[in-house]
Amino acid sequence: MATPAELIQKQHEEALSLLSIDSSKYCPCAERLNHGELPLTTKRSPTANQPSWSSRVRIDVTPLQEIVREGYNVNYHSNEKTSSSNTNLWHPVTAAQHNVSVCRPSHDQWGIGKIVLIFCDDFLQQCYHFPYWQMRADIRAAVQPILDVLGIQVSQCVRLLLASLPPQTTIPLHQDSGEWVHQTHRVHVPILVPSPEDILFRSGPDDATLQRIDCHEGHVFEINNAQRHAVTNGSSEHYRVHLILDYMDQPFRLPPVVLTPGEVLYQTRRSLNRVCDQGSRPTPSFMILGAQKAGTTSLYQYLTQHDLVIPAKRRETHCLDWRWDEKLKTVEQQREWCQKFYHTEELYKHAACLTGDSTPSYLLDSRRVIPRIQAIFNWPLRFFVMVREPVARAESHYAMVTSPVGTEAQLKTRGVEWRNKSFWQVVQEDLQQMHDCGLLPHWNVEEGIFDANVWKEFSGSAAEDQAWSLYLERHVLLNTGSYGLLARGLYELQLRSWLKTFRAGQFLVLVLERDLADTESIHRTMQRAWAHLGIPGITSLDDTSAQNTREYKSFVEEENEEKKEEGGESSLGGTRMAKKEYLQRFFQPYNERLEQLMEQHGWGSHNWSYEL
Numbered sequence: 001m002a003t004p005a006e007l008i009q010k011q012h013e014e015a016l017s018l019l020s021i022d023s024s025k026y027c028p029c030a031e032r033l034n035h036g037e038l039p040l041t042t043k044r045s046p047t048a049n050q051p052s053w054s055s056r057v058r059i060d061v062t063p064l065q066e067i068v069r070e071g072y073n074v075n076y077h078s079n080e081k082t083s084s085s086n087t088n089l090w091h092p093v094t095a096a097q098h099n100v101s102v103c104r105p106s107h108d109q110w111g112i113g114k115i116v117l118i119f120c121d122d123f124l125q126q127c128y129h130f131p132y133w134q135m136r137a138d139i140r141a142a143v144q145p146i147l148d149v150l151g152i153q154v155s156q157c158v159r160l161l162l163a164s165l166p167p168q169t170t171i172p173l174h175q176d177s178g179e180w181v182h183q184t185h186r187v188h189v190p191i192l193v194p195s196p197e198d199i200l201f202r203s204g205p206d207d208a209t210l211q212r213i214d215c216h217e218g219h220v221f222e223i224n225n226a227q228r229h230a231v232t233n234g235s236s237e238h239y240r241v242h243l244i245l246d247y248m249d250q251p252f253r254l255p256p257v258v259l260t261p262g263e264v265l266y267q268t269r270r271s272l273n274r275v276c277d278q279g280s281r282p283t284p285s286f287m288i289l290g291a292q293k294a295g296t297t298s299l300y301q302y303l304t305q306h307d308l309v310i311p312a313k314r315r316e317t318h319c320l321d322w323r324w325d326e327k328l329k330t331v332e333q334q335r336e337w338c339q340k341f342y343h344t345e346e347l348y349k350h351a352a353c354l355t356g357d358s359t360p361s362y363l364l365d366s367r368r369v370i371p372r373i374q375a376i377f378n379w380p381l382r383f384f385v386m387v388r389e390p391v392a393r394a395e396s397h398y399a400m401v402t403s404p405v406g407t408e409a410q411l412k413t414r415g416v417e418w419r420n421k422s423f424w425q426v427v428q429e430d431l432q433q434m435h436d437c438g439l440l441p442h443w444n445v446e447e448g449i450f451d452a453n454v455w456k457e458f459s460g461s462a463a464e465d466q467a468w469s470l471y472l473e474r475h476v477l478l479n480t481g482s483y484g485l486l487a488r489g490l491y492e493l494q495l496r497s498w499l500k501t502f503r504a505g506q507f508l509v510l511v512l513e514r515d516l517a518d519t520e521s522i523h524r525t526m527q528r529a530w531a532h533l534g535i536p537g538i539t540s541l542d543d544t545s546a547q548n549t550r551e552y553k554s555f556v557e558e559e560n561e562e563k564k565e566e567g568g569e570s571s572l573g574g575t576r577m578a579k580k581e582y583l584q585r586f587f588q589p590y591n592e593r594l595e596q597l598m599e600q601h602g603w604g605s606h607n608w609s610y611e612l
């Protein structure tokens with residue numbers, strides 16, 4: 001988060017007083033202690049008494065000074081016109097023509113000049129070699145001795161740039177963030193520092209224990225940039241130039257991307273994309289298909305905490321079911337319509353970023369949605385399917401649809417069909433509908449008795465597929481959310497149509513109770529989710545709270561109350577079986593089929609066990 005201007009001003013004034021040798025607060029430089037290379041492990045898990053900086057070596061920087069001296073002491077951000085020459089590497093106009101412009105938002109805002117030689121995106125997906133590095137043998141020759149004394153190769157360097165800090169400027173206390181920070185060593189080499197006594201460069205584990213680092217030219221030092229650091233240039237006339245280098249313990253895993261002079265890079269906070277890569281990732285990239293009430297909102301919220309995952313304009317686009325525009329006849333028009341629900345134009349430029357939505361009604365509505373996806377999103381989308389123990393899912397569904405609390409739009413989409421019906425009435429209605437479609441030859445709806453022999457014949461048969469199609473056709477509606485109380489819990493049946501059309505590898509099936517059980521499992525799950533999207537994971541999630549939760553009375557509680565009133569009699573017609581047990585018996589064979597499917601595709605086990 002950006003530091004507010006008043007705080008920067010306050011820190012600047014404090015720094016000036018620490019620089020003033022006459023002041024009682026004067027801050028002397030710490031002794032130059034060489035602790036060698038700081039181990040990267042200390043960046044991820046800092047322990048007490050580890051040095052936060054190390055004075056690595058001294059080196060003659062005269063050759064580099066010669067190259068970068070021209071024009072370093074100039075404010076290119078003021079309105080004043082400055083002349084540009086091809087030899088002035090700092091001039092932004094020259095750099096845009098002969099090198100490649102890069103935005104570094106806060107640095108630019110502070111007026112810091114830059115000569116970028118090597119740069120990577122924040123997720124270390126690519127390492128870019130800039131024209132000034134590629135084409136200027138003199139620069140490479142001047143930098144090489146620095147790499148040599150550090151004992152590293154160019155292939156290990158992922159960022160290499162020169163930065164000129166204007167006079168009377170403070171970069172406030174901060175620590176660097178982004179996945180690259182923990183995988184790289186940060187080295188500073190003061191190159192042009194006319195008055196080192198005016199530079200207050202401090203680093204430390206916390207704001208109270210910062211140490212001032214000596215910034216004389218040629219002092220090569222490493223800092224732990226995952227810890228706090230700040231710098232003030234207290235001079236009123238001189239810019240201060242440092243070479244800043246980030247290198248890995250091993251060579252970067254890919255060959256560098258060599259940029260051509262003047263080409264354009266599109267940047268987001270964490271990504272870098274070349275203009276020639278625009279449009280290489282079509283929108284959208286993923287869909288959370290369902291199941292409804294199985295934790296899809298949480299999954300979407302966690303997914304979009306990744307800086308490369310850009311939320312859709314609305315989480316549930318519904319562009320393939322009830323917002324589908326029947327009037328649009330060509331595939332191009334339909335695609336254009338659906339892509340309006342995402343930040344498609346922006347994403348076109350940023351191929352490293354991706355987007356998707358979560359419309360949990362799609363899983364059940366495969367009849368409408370699959371052919372539309374095939375027609376308009378004809379690239380290998382990634383799908384997420386969340387499942388939840390089906391009785392709990394049904395209760396949550398009923399509680400949502402019958403809740404009078406919600407916005408006008410929410411109340412409208414939930415529908416009114418279940419408003420005056422009990423949970424059990426809705427259960428019975430859905431059972432009847434399934435039965436009438438020929439879906440339950442194995443199930444005695446009245447008694448709750450399962451016929452294993454009939455199931456053996458029927459399960460997975462063409463007759464079951466036909467009955468399921470009929471059910472979808474008759475009972476999956478567009479103008480209401482009040483349908484499919486039990487059908488939405490028949491996960492294997494729902495997945496069957498999807499797996500007939502798309503590759504199993506396009507799906508990741510997650511189990512609410514298993515995969516979002518606690519913070520630790522959420523972190524583990526999200527690493528799998530990001531890998532499924534083909535993007536590098538992030539180490540921390542800011543918010544792992546459960547989303548879209550609701551308090552409601554369970555039907556089991558209601559049943560117990562009813563029983564008490566009726567003197568211990570179960571209300572379930574003719575039998576003494578409790579309603580929960582009835583539902584568990586109903587779902588059990590479907591759950592077993594899901595279990596087999598999940599094991600077959602490496603999605604693990606759902607572990608819903610009923611004591612029947």
Ligand SMILES: Nc1ncnc2c1ncn2[C@@H]1O[C@H](COP(=O)(O)OS(=O)(=O)O)[C@@H](OP(=O)(O)O)[C@H]1O
Nearest residue numbers: 292293294295296297298396516546547548549550
């Ligand atoms: N992390 C975690 N742990 C446990 N339970 C969780 C979690 N995240 C979401 N949930 C529960 O999932 C229910 C909401 O699911 P959805 O977001 O898919 O609902 S919706 O279809 O988008 O309306 C809703 O269930 P109910 O509270 O029973 O209604 C949420 O409480």
